[in-house]
Amino acid sequence: MSTAKVDRRVAHSHHFDSMEQEHESGKQGVWLFMATEIMMFGGLFVGYFIYRMKYPEAWVEGGSLLSWKLGALNTLVLLFSSFTMAQAVTETMKGENKKALNLVMITTLCAFAFMVVKYFEYSGKIHHGLFPGLDIWDPSAVQNEGTRLFLLFYFLMTGLHGFHILVGVGLMFWLMKRLKNDEFSPKYYTAVEGVGLYWHIVDIIWIYLFPLMYLI
Amino acid sequence: MAHIVPVKTNAMTLGTLIVLTVITVYTAKYVDLGQFNLTLAMFIATCKALTVFLWFMHLKYDGNQNRAIIFSTLGFLALFIGFSALDLFTR
Numbered sequence: 001m002s003t004a005k006v007d008r009r010v011a012h013s014h015h016f017d018s019m020e021q022e023h024e025s026g027k028q029g030v031w032l033f034m035a036t037e038i039m040m041f042g043g044l045f046v047g048y049f050i051y052r053m054k055y056p057e058a059w060v061e062g063g064s065l066l067s068w069k070l071g072a073l074n075t076l077v078l079l080f081s082s083f084t085m086a087q088a089v090t091e092t093m094k095g096e097n098k099k100a101l102n103l104v105m106i107t108t109l110c111a112f113a114f115m116v117v118k119y120f121e122y123s124g125k126i127h128h129g130l131f132p133g134l135d136i137w138d139p140s141a142v143q144n145e146g147t148r149l150f151l152l153f154y155f156l157m158t159g160l161h162g163f164h165i166l167v168g169v170g171l172m173f174w175l176m177k178r179l180k181n182d183e184f185s186p187k188y189y190t191a192v193e194g195v196g197l198y199w200h201i202v203d204i205i206w207i208y209l210f211p212l213m214y215l216i
Numbered sequence: 217m218a219h220i221v222p223v224k225t226n227a228m229t230l231g232t233l234i235v236l237t238v239i240t241v242y243t244a245k246y247v248d249l250g251q252f253n254l255t256l257a258m259f260i261a262t263c264k265a266l267t268v269f270l271w272f273m274h275l276k277y278d279g280n281q282n283r284a285i286i287f288s289t290l291g292f293l294a295l296f297i298g299f300s301a302l303d304l305f306t307r
Contacts, residue, residue, distance in 0.1 A: 215244035
């Protein structure tokens with residue numbers, strides 16, 4: 001890094017006026033990134049709706065292939081992990097890095113639990129020839145031809161979402177390392193809050209994916 | 217500027233989200249509203265998303281700039297979905 005390294009817990013980087021300005025700028029950057037995330041998933045949701053209108057009976061069949069109970073379980077896991085993440089931000093802002101570390105750890109465990117459930121869901125689909133590609137697709141496994149398209153949207157959208165969960169896990173490990181080293185203070189907690197914002201957006205996307213894929 | 221959200225608020229936010237999830241599952245599985253089921257599920261999901269935005273993501277306590285970023289994004293998304301729907305429904 002640079003030669004004159006500042007202690008970010010008590011001082012701002014030289015190209016900012018104050019610690020508060022530095023924090024607000026960093027956070028705003030994360031919000032702009034969240035805007036691009038919403039637009040990226042937004043395009044996929046529009047595609048989902050267009051083909052849902054075109055193949056309504058295939059969408060009903062596709063939804064019935066998924067276990068809504070596993071989907072609901074994963075929804076609860078993600079909601080709880082959002083709570084622990086929000087609480088980690090609260091504790092970091094109070095200067096309680098140890099408590100925040102534990103909370104980030106619980107959040108990470110929730111992320112793993114989510115991916116384990118996803119693994120069983122995906123492997124079940126692949127086992128039954130319900131993966132729309134890679135020569136796995138078995139046309140006799142479904143009634144409607146359009147169901148293949150539903151499953152394409154399912155794998156694409158939940159897959160991209162799952163990728164975001166994995167990126168989140170990476171960010172959590174980064175936070176845990178920094179929390180362990182006591183790198184944050186009530187005046188400097190930008191990274192924790194930024195990762196929190198990212199984690200909540202991933203949760204919001206799942207809030208829409210769950211009813212659209214599993215329920216209706 | 218920095219507003220520390222108490223654990224009680226976070227817990228109540230989680231509780232609200234779980235209740236709304238239960239309502240989502242119940243209405244989608246056991247209440248037959250025909251086409252309106254999709255609208256209702258999307259309405260509840262949007263309530264949940266707003267709950268996360270306002271409390272977990274602290275938009276309630278944040279400055280107007282970040283609110284403008286996210287709500288203009290959602291506005292553009294609404295335009296995108298709205299005009300696609302107009303196109304599909306008028307074919």
